[in-house]
Amino acid sequence: MELSERKLQILQAIVADFIYSAEPVGSRTLSRKYDMGISPATIRNEMSDLEEMGYLSHPHTSAGRVPSDKAYRLYVNQMMNDYEVSAEEKAIITEKLTKNVRELERTVHYAATLLSELTNLASFAITPNRVDNTLKYVNFLPVDERTVVLMIIGQDGKVSSTNIRLEHPYTAENLELMSKVMTHNFKGKTINDILTVDIVKAFENDMFALHDFAQRIAPDFLDTLERLLSVDLYMEGLTNIFSIPEYNDIDKARCFIEMVQQKQQFTEVLINRDNGLIITIGSENAKEYMKDCSLITADYRIDGRLVGKLGVIGPTRMKYGEITSVIKYMTDNISQTFQLKGEEKDE
Amino acid sequence: MELSERKLQILQAIVADFIYSAEPVGSRTLSRKYDMGISPATIRNEMSDLEEMGYLSHPHTSAGRVPSDKAYRLYVNQMMNDYEVSAEEKAIITEKLTKNVRELERTVHYAATLLSELTNLASFAITPNRVDNTLKYVNFLPVDERTVVLMIIGQDGKVSSTNIRLEHPYTAENLELMSKVMTHNFKGKTINDILTVDIVKAFENDMFALHDFAQRIAPDFLDTLERLLSVDLYMEGLTNIFSIPEYNDIDKARCFIEMVQQKQQFTEVLINRDNGLIITIGSENAKEYMKDCSLITADYRIDGRLVGKLGVIGPTRMKYGEITSVIKYMTDNISQTFQLKGEEKDE
DNA sequence: GTTAGCACTCTATATAAGTGAGTGCTAACA
DNA sequence: TGTTAGCACTCACTTATATAGAGTGCTAAC
Structure with missing residues (x-):
């Protein structure tokens, strides 16, 4: 069956009416509200066709019609008015x-x-x-002798930080060194790339303190990176x-x-x-x-x-x-x- | 009227039962479930007293009784069992x-x-x-020529940061200088105290670039401080x-x-x-x-x-x-x- | 003071009747 | 052939009524 111009018009009226009223739309209501120059009986015939075509459905025999998903789709694709935001x-x-x-x-x-x-x-x-966000800074800052703040800033200015509890106190110098080395190593790399790198390995040949530190902060570092990436x-x-x-x-x-x-x-x-x-x-x-x-x-x-x-x-x-x-x-x-x-x- | 031992016992049973069942508790149910050695009629008399005393109420004449807020209060204060977390x-x-x-x-x-x-x-x-949290670091970091990240860290390790859009590009040196000066000025002060200070005034006698910068970032600085304080x-x-x-x-x-x-x-x-x-x-x-x-x-x-x-x-x-x-x-x-x-x- | 007995109350549930909006079908009309 | 008026029918929703069940409050006896 073809969707005649009149069928489209009726369907549009039904969808528009139902969107506002939330009540199943009957043939009589339709003919009263929208002057289409045809009688409720004619509308009923058309509605019956539209139902057969899958555009309308009946909650029960004696209720008006309700648009189906298919009808909304048609409405959205072709029948909907363009609205200008006020x-x-x-x-x-x-x-x-x-x-x-x-x-x-x-x-x-x-x-x-x-x-x-x-x-x-x-x-x-x-x-x-931010899959293609690149890293801009890594920063470790001492809070107290057992806690440091790790913060990572991305190229886009997003900040991600975490508190890290250490088992042994670390010197401010070590933290600063670590900040510099890591920033130098990772700056400009995408966060995703860094996530696949073995952080600890990169410090294998460094002095013990730094290597040890890298080992301890690695999980937190990755966690913080992930949150920089996160949605x-x-x-x-x-x-x-x-x-x-x-x-x-x-x-x-x-x-x-x-x-x-x-x-x-x-x-x-x-x-x-x-x-x-x-x-x-x-x-x-x-x-x-x-x-x-x-x-x-x-x-x-x-x-x-x-x-x-x-x-x-x-x-x-x-x-x-x-x-x-x-x-x-x-x-x-x-x-x-x-x-x-x-x-x-x-x- | 006095709260006799028996009245207490009945009230406790009603509250305990109602807390689990959510159904008004009747005299018969009570005498069946909890063996107190008294008949429903006696319980009814007591319930009637308890109602008069404001501990119970009736949803309607022929329903069981429901505890009032006053009853819950008594229950919480004196009658409630101590529960051990499993x-x-x-x-x-x-x-x-x-x-x-x-x-x-x-x-x-x-x-x-x-x-x-x-x-x-x-x-x-x-x-x-964190009313008595003190400031630990102020840090400005360049993101691109028009954007800088301001971050403030409190003594407790909480981090608060914001992106600031500037109208004119600023040099990395200026940002670094600003970070140092502000950290020096405010470190160890409570966030609350800093909020009442006139930030801009502090830079009145500084070189123009710094003074101008202070003026531009002042609202964002305060906003960031406030969020460090926020609940x-x-x-x-x-x-x-x-x-x-x-x-x-x-x-x-x-x-x-x-x-x-x-x-x-x-x-x-x-x-x-x-x-x-x-x-x-x-x-x-x-x-x-x-x-x-x-x-x-x-x-x-x-x-x-x-x-x-x-x-x-x-x-x-x-x-x-x-x-x-x-x-x-x-x-x-x-x-x-x-x-x-x-x-x-x-x- | 306690209790059994009994009339009474009120909710919840089931059943039945009535109302109204709407359909589907048919026959007549243009 | 498409359109329409007419009419019987359907079904949700509302209102009215009866009934069952849980519970109370009161009274009189223990």
């Missing part, structure tokens, strides 16, 4: 995301908060996996889902919250997702426990390379158009703000 | 909290996670407000509340989650709480929105001074005895682990 929202976003910029982490975290407020959904952001996940607006009819059922709400609280797992999903503006609807999600949800994500870039993501998660019934525009606007803002090199940034 | 739990706690100790933050965060798993409640931890809140096991009958109602669950997600507000409450092992039950909580909850917190100490807290939050019906023991055991472990100075720590 001037007011633009102003808020620009104000909050481009003023007083310090670390990427803080900006991105704030973006997630803002996104959840603007969309009334649960939002999230991940920072880039952070920020989640905001979790409680927004309580205002969504789909999660009126306590078990549904519980499942949702448990799902997103599995941060490790959720981060994996986000990392493995394609880049660009990606919408996955219900059953399009690979994970079984996400089959009832839609995700919208967009990535932001830094100097065109490192890619982090920002997005929302909610029921398949969501305002795809509006949300997509907001996310896009935000990630563009972030990308622009962190365009470190190149053209002048206007303050 | 050997198994002790082993887990010791293993996880005292091995591979690095920053206090990570240990404390992990403690919260562990606590929520052991108690099946929502748990939280706050790191100490972090970790919350874990939020979804545990979905398994608790008290939160079967979606609105109750929502309120609870919204309450603890107000991190700022919740942190305030925890900071202002007395030190030591503190239990507040329902209406004993100052905040209106906590009147249905009980909080149990204990503090941990570092060198006997700085105090952070660890605890749980849940419905007033909770296993006060067991939970208290676990929290106490954990905070003792943390305090001991971070006993930096003094006697030998056994690995």
Whole structure:
């Protein structure tokens, strides 16, 4: 069967109506609300066809129709209006995301908060996996006779540090020497490369104190490097889902919250997702426990390379158009703000 | 009216039973389960007295009795058994909290996670407000020609850093000089004291480049100091509340989650709480929105001074005895682990 | 002071009836 | 041939009613 112009029109109306009302849409409601010049009976016939084609479904015989994932997909691909982010929202976003910029982490975290407020959904952001970040400094600083702070700074300015407890006191001179040697050895190398190097071996021929020290700090050094590489996940607006009819059922709400609280797992999903503006609807999600949800994500870039993501998660019934525009606007803002090199940034 | 021995005994049985069953306790159930040598009718008379005295209440005429906050208070103060943390739990706690100790933050965060798993409640931890932490190093490191990393390390090894975007490039020499001067000026001062100093003024008589630089970095410097001072809140096991009958109602669950997600507000409450092992039950909580909850917190100490807290939050019906023991055991472990100075720590 | 007995209360659960939105089918119409 | 009015039918949801069960409070007897 072909999707006639009229069928498309009806489907669009159903999806648009359902997105706002969360109630199954009936033929009568449709003909009353949207003047299409055809009677409810005709609409019913068309709806029946659309159902057969897999675009609509019936919660039960005597209920209105509900869009299927396939319908949302069609809607998103061809039928959705382009929404312009309102001037007011633009102003808020620009104000909050481009003023007083310090670390990427803080900006991105704030973006997630803002996104959840603007969309009334649960939002999230991940920072880039800095696989090609290179090391800039290694620094050991004495805190007390048994504790030193190890800090590593990447080329991008990210800082990772840890406290190390030593069994024997070390001299400030040794720490300084070690800082210099390690910085010299590893500066400019990618963090990933360093992780595969045998740190201790590099100090095999050095004086005993240094070799011994290298041996003791090796695990902490690797741990700190790994955290420099690591992806952070920020989640905001979790409680927004309580205002969504789909999660009126306590078990549904519980499942949702448990799902997103599995941060490790959720981060994996986000990392493995394609880049660009990606919408996955219900059953399009690979994970079984996400089959009832839609995700919208967009990535932001830094100097065109490192890619982090920002997005929302909610029921398949969501305002795809509006949300997509907001996310896009935000990630563009972030990308622009962190365009470190190149053209002048206007303050 | 006096609280006779028998009344106490009955009250204890009711509280203990209700804590486990979450069902109002009736006279018949009580006489069947606990052999006290008196008939249900007698128990009823006593219960009636206890109700008049404010220890029990009736959800409705023909339901059993439920303990009031006052009853829980009495239970906690005098009637509760002392629980010994099981050997198994002790082993887990010791293993996880005292091995591979690095920053206090990570240990404390992990403690919260562990606590929520052991108690099946929502748990939280706050790191100490380091009011009397003193500054150890100030360090400026160049990242690229427009960006520098500022990092401040406290006497306790906590690191706070920020990226600073400069409008004009600065030389590595200037940064190094600045690091040295500021470290020299502020080392050993408490963070709080430094916050009140006029940073820029200190460089008034210095060469222009340094003075100008001081002016530009002053706000970021203060921000970074403040974060060195700041209290972090970790919350874990939020979804545990979905398994608790008290939160079967979606609105109750929502309120609870919204309450603890107000991190700022919740942190305030925890900071202002007395030190030591503190239990507040329902209406004993100052905040209106906590009147249905009980909080149990204990503090941990570092060198006997700085105090952070660890605890749980849940419905007033909770296993006060067991939970208290676990929290106490954990905070003792943390305090001991971070006993930096003094006697030998056994690995 | 304690207890058995009994009427009473109130929730929870099951059952039945009524309402309303919506469908699917059929026959008539353009 | 596509469109529409009409109508019987379905099903969730609401309201009303009956019933069972746990528990209380009171009274009178022990």
